[in-house]
Amino acid sequence: MELEKFIRDVPDFPQKGIIFKDITTLLKEKEAFQHVIHLMEEKYKGKHVHKIVGIESRGFIFGGVLAYLLGCGFVPARKPGKLPAETIQEDYALEYGTNTLELHVDAIAEGENVVIVDDLLATGGTAQAVAKLVERLKGNILGIEFLVELDFLNGREKLDGYTISSYLHY
Amino acid sequence: MELEKFIRDVPDFPQKGIIFKDITTLLKEKEAFQHVIHLMEEKYKGKHVHKIVGIESRGFIFGGVLAYLLGCGFVPARKPGKLPAETIQEDYALEYGTNTLELHVDAIAEGENVVIVDDLLATGGTAQAVAKLVERLKGNILGIEFLVELDFLNGREKLDGYTISSYLHY
Numbered sequence: 001m002e003l004e005k006f007i008r009d010v011p012d013f014p015q016k017g018i019i020f021k022d023i024t025t026l027l028k029e030k031e032a033f034q035h036v037i038h039l040m041e042e043k044y045k046g047k048h049v050h051k052i053v054g055i056e057s058r059g060f061i062f063g064g065v066l067a068y069l070l071g072c073g074f075v076p077a078r079k080p081g082k083l084p085a086e087t088i089q090e091d092y093a094l095e096y097g098t099n100t101l102e103l104h105v106d107a108i109a110e111g112e113n114v115v116i117v118d119d120l121l122a123t124g125g126t127a128q129a130v131a132k133l134v135e136r137l138k139g140n141i142l143g144i145e146f147l148v149e150l151d152f153l154n155g156r157e158k159l160d161g162y163t164i165s166s167y168l169h170y
Numbered sequence: 171m172e173l174e175k176f177i178r179d180v181p182d183f184p185q186k187g188i189i190f191k192d193i194t195t196l197l198k199e200k201e202a203f204q205h206v207i208h209l210m211e212e213k214y215k216g217k218h219v220h221k222i223v224g225i226e227s228r229g230f231i232f233g234g235v236l237a238y239l240l241g242c243g244f245v246p247a248r249k250p251g252k253l254p255a256e257t258i259q260e261d262y263a264l265e266y267g268t269n270t271l272e273l274h275v276d277a278i279a280e281g282e283n284v285v286i287v288d289d290l291l292a293t294g295g296t297a298q299a300v301a302k303l304v305e306r307l308k309g310n311i312l313g314i315e316f317l318v319e320l321d322f323l324n325g326r327e328k329l330d331g332y333t334i335s336s337y338l339h340y
Contacts, residue, residue: 010254020254024274028221028243037238051198057227061234061244068207068235073198076231084180084190104194 003168006032007148021148021170023119027061037062039167040117040145041069047142050112051075055101055130056082058119062147066117075107077116077130090132092125101126103133110138121146121166124155131162173338176202177318191318191340193289197231207232209337210287210315211239217312220282221245225271225300226252228289232317236287245277247286247300260302262295271296273303280308291316291336294325301332 006026013020026032040062053075054063060076067074080089080100087102108114114134118127127144134141141162149155149166156164176196183190196202210232223245224233230246237244250259250270257272278284284304288297297314304311311332319325319336326334 008255013254014251022254024246024253024255024277027237028245028277030237030241030243033244034238034241054231057230058246060227060230061224061246064231064234065238067197067200068204068238071200071204073200074203074231075198076194076228081184083194084183084192085178085194107194107198 001035003032007168023147036147036167037065040066043165044070044115048113049115049142051108051114053077053114053116053130053134055118055126059117063117077101077103088133088136090129092129101129108134108137108139112139113142114139115142116144119147121149121155122153124158128158171205173202177338193317206317206337207235210236213335214240214285218283219285219312221278221284223247223284223286223300223304225288225296229287233287247271247273258303258306260299262299271299278304278307278309282309283312284309285312286314289317291319291325292323294328298328
């Protein structure tokens with residue numbers, strides 16, 4: 001299936017000069033949505049995944065389905081102040097300033113097999129922060145799944161050593 | 171299955187005096203997560219659902235799986251500034267001030283059958299705003315699904331006329 005044709009280019013979003021790759025036009029087409037999910041599922045079927053970590057908030061859409069299909073638990077990685085119980089945090093750099101992501105301290109047990117899921121691999125900072133969080137909880141990262149990868153931002157370099165999958169490249 | 175035992179009470183979150191019902195302890199247990207999903211799926215199997223609208227951001231987790239299982243498209247209802255293309259907006263009242271939710275104008279076609287999904291029914295303001303958005307796009311709302319309902323806030327009254335389901339009551 002040609003996934004490219006389900007992605008909408010939105011010029012000048014979120015700021016002038018950027019062409020935003022809109023995945024909502026893929027999500028609303030059942031065949032395209034199912035196709036992406038099956039590509040991700042195929043990679044981890046029979047691999048004894050214990051937890052899918054979905055990154056807020058588009059990672060929740062793919063991550064939830066993947067957890068269901070693989071028969072494992074779902075864990076949200078969230079922005080500060082959203083997870084109610086005790087958390088650990090990691091900061092990551094943005095073009096200007098930093099952001100933070102959190103996991104509940106009891107979200108992953110030592111030695112559990114974990115797959116991290118997000119919609120987009122850009123600079124890799126977000127996924128790197130989540131990978132650090134998972135490893136602080138002593139989870140074993142089997143791989144990181146993205147729908148879209150912006151190759152020119154070299155996010156893969158930051159995630160060196162992890163198994164990275166993405167299904168659409170720009 | 172006794173879903174109650176998978177929900178964690180977090181006192182004084184997000185503010186002093188509130189006991190927060192944390193669903194992340196349910197999401198991370200595969201049997202509980204799957205059970206909830208099957209309860210929601212059961213309601214709409216064979217009902218020709220065209221779109222699941224998930225409300226940002228915990229509604230994305232359940233909504234994504236439901237769209238997959240029912241074989242329909244997924245549509246995110248998001249906070250302002252997150253959806254990149256042309257949107258419609260609805261405001262809803264909070265205790266102090268208002269919030270806004272958006273849908274892409276082309277997210278739902280006229281006459282499509284829609285199910286709205288969120289994790290929590292509190293005052294009903296959020297779901298009511300999303301229902302209005304769906305109806306402005308001439309979607310046909312089959313029902314609104316919640317995992318948890320806070321009965322004492324009477325959110326159902328605000329959603330009078332819609333088919334409401336929830337699986338845990340406080």
